[in-house]
Structures are given as structure tokens and as C-alpha cells.
Amino acid sequence: MFRSCVAAIALVLAVMTGGAASAAESLVLMTWGGVWQKTFQELAATYKAETGNEVAVLSQASADAGLARLIAQKDKVEVDLWTPNMVNYIRAVEAGVLAPGEWASLKNAADVPKELQFSHAITAWVSQRGIFYRKDLAPFALTKWQDLWDERLKGKIAAPAATFDPGYFPLMAAVINGGSEKNLDPGFQSLQKLKGSVATFFTSNVQSIRLLEAGEVAVVAWGVLPNVIKHLGPDSKYGFVIPKPAFVAETPIAVVAGTPKKKAALDFINFILSPKSQAVLSAALGSVPANAKVAIPDAIKPIASDVVGHHVVNYEAMTSDLKKIMDRYDREIMAR
Numbered sequence: 001m002f003r004s005c006v007a008a009i010a011l012v013l014a015v016m017t018g019g020a021a022s023a024a025e026s027l028v029l030m031t032w033g034g035v036w037q038k039t040f041q042e043l044a045a046t047y048k049a050e051t052g053n054e055v056a057v058l059s060q061a062s063a064d065a066g067l068a069r070l071i072a073q074k075d076k077v078e079v080d081l082w083t084p085n086m087v088n089y090i091r092a093v094e095a096g097v098l099a100p101g102e103w104a105s106l107k108n109a110a111d112v113p114k115e116l117q118f119s120h121a122i123t124a125w126v127s128q129r130g131i132f133y134r135k136d137l138a139p140f141a142l143t144k145w146q147d148l149w150d151e152r153l154k155g156k157i158a159a160p161a162a163t164f165d166p167g168y169f170p171l172m173a174a175v176i177n178g179g180s181e182k183n184l185d186p187g188f189q190s191l192q193k194l195k196g197s198v199a200t201f202f203t204s205n206v207q208s209i210r211l212l213e214a215g216e217v218a219v220v221a222w223g224v225l226p227n228v229i230k231h232l233g234p235d236s237k238y239g240f241v242i243p244k245p246a247f248v249a250e251t252p253i254a255v256v257a258g259t260p261k262k263k264a265a266l267d268f269i270n271f272i273l274s275p276k277s278q279a280v281l282s283a284a285l286g287s288v289p290a291n292a293k294v295a296i297p298d299a300i301k302p303i304a305s306d307v308v309g310h311h312v313v314n315y316e317a318m319t320s321d322l323k324k325i326m327d328r329y330d331r332e333i334m335a336r
Helices: 002-025 035-051 063-072 086-095 107-111 145-149 168-175 185-197 205-213 225-231 262-272 275-285 315-334
Strands: 027-032 055-060 122-134 157-160 198-202 219-224 238-241 248-255
Touching: 027 035, 027 063, 027 262, 035 055, 035 225, 035 262, 035 275, 055 063, 063 086, 086 248, 086 315, 107 262, 122 145, 122 205, 122 225, 122 262, 122 275, 145 185, 157 168, 157 185, 157 205, 168 185, 168 219, 168 315, 185 198, 185 315, 198 205, 205 219, 205 225, 219 225, 225 238, 225 275, 248 262, 262 275
Parallel strands: 027 055, 157 198, 157 219
Antiparallel strands: 122 219, 122 238, 122 248
């Protein structure tokens, strides 16, 4: 009887302490669905096999939706790690939902260039933007941004809606016409001239790809390489070009403020920045690794643009004016 009681007490203690340790190390990461969620789930499985610690990967419909969730859970943190776009990263810092970074404590962060490290996040990968098109439907091979205004593409273009990668498309049009984040007028004037070539607007990556697959358009004017990389190859009917100036999106990973699992979250970020994880992300997303010691996969080299020399986006200016930019895009570009 005594022996049974001792065994029972030992079992309860083991469950209690083991359960507490497990809960302390179990993390929740929020990212986008599709290829992003799938890739992080694969990395999480590797991480668990190596460390025994679990990482659940949740999907967000958009970075806007992800930020709204973090703000709503401020008093009861449910998400420990988050990958936003840079605009929503800045908004999240202003909202106080991200923990200050401790990148000096992470071994692999030493190999991430300083310009890719921020006060409350560190870049996990660098995503490429460009023109995605059907070689069999486009009347010529597109090579530069200005090709979008070619008369031969009238009625053949799908352009991003105001809510898709907000602000980037008018910024591109502004920059190639002498403007900037603080002077988007040249971009909007140029996009007014493009309206006759735009057959439709898309609000998601999936929609843009389906438009091309169905042959409803020949060109997606603002393509996101991670979404289309699986469609590309030597014998593919699809083409993707990253014109100069290159526009890239530094995609950061951040620890959510208030999480009781900050140390475990930082450990996982260190794992994500490791050469092995960076190689997986780069291959899956068609991205430039954040870790400078990791080479771009050979399959992506003909497409991916070097981060050096890209247009450095003034995200503070974009973020402060984003609502005005989106409203203007709705009125002047999307309205028929």
C-alpha cells in the first residue's frame, strides 16, 4: 500500500513537472498560409526532432489580420512568434505588441547583415517582387518595369488591388519616374496611363496565379516570387523577371510582447537563422537568405536578384501615409 502511494505521488509529480516543462517550451508561430505555413511546419518538425520542443504554426489571412490578432490578445498572449511584412512590423512596434530584440544573444544573428536587423525583429528571409507572366500569351519577353506600359499589353494585365502588398506598386511606378515614398505623384500619374492595359485587379496571390493559369491575363504586374517559384523552370510556360530597380521585402520574425516563453522563442529564431534552416527557406520561398553565409540555391540564381543595390524602402514614410495611399489608389487607379 505504502509502495503504491509513493508510486502514485511520484507519477503525479512527474506529470506536473514534465507538463510544466513541456508547456514552457511549446511555442506558437503565426505566419501566412500556403507555402509559408507548410515550410515552417517542416522546420518545426526538424526543430522538435533536434530539441524535443514543439512549435505550432498558425496561418494569418494577411499581416493586417495578424496584427489585429496580436492587439486583441494583448492581455492574454496566445501567439509567441510572428512574421509580418515591414509596414505591419512598424505598426506593431507602435502598438506595443512586440518585444525588443536581443539579437546579440543569438549565435546565428551574427551572420545577418546589420541592415536586416531591427529594434523589435530580425529578418528571416528576403522576398523578391517582380513581373510574372505567361510566355505563350505575352507578345514579348518582359525585362523591365517600363514594359508594363507597352501598348501590346492592352487588356492583358492583372494589377494588384490597393490591399495587396499595399503601397508597393505605386511606389515602384513613382521611383521609375523620378518620385519617392514622399512624392508618389509621378507614380499615380503613370498608373493612370496604365489603366487601359489592366483587365482586372487581384487581391491575393492565389487569385493572381489562377488568372494566369486560366489565361484570363498574360501578365501579373506585381508578382511575389515565393508564390510562383514552383511554376518556374526551363520548360515552363511561365516567366518571372525582377527588373531594376529591384524591390524586395525584408520579412522579419519577432517575439510577441508579454509571452512567458521569450527564451524559447529566441532559441527558435536562432534555429531559423541557422544555415540549414535558411537553405530550406530559400529553396521553398525562392528568397534570398537573411544569413549572409548561405548561398542562394542554384535553381533560383537565374531569377533571384541580389539584395545589394535594391531600392531601400522608407517604411516609416510608407506606414504613416499608407491609408491615404490606399484610398488614392482605390479612387484613381481601381475606379473604372
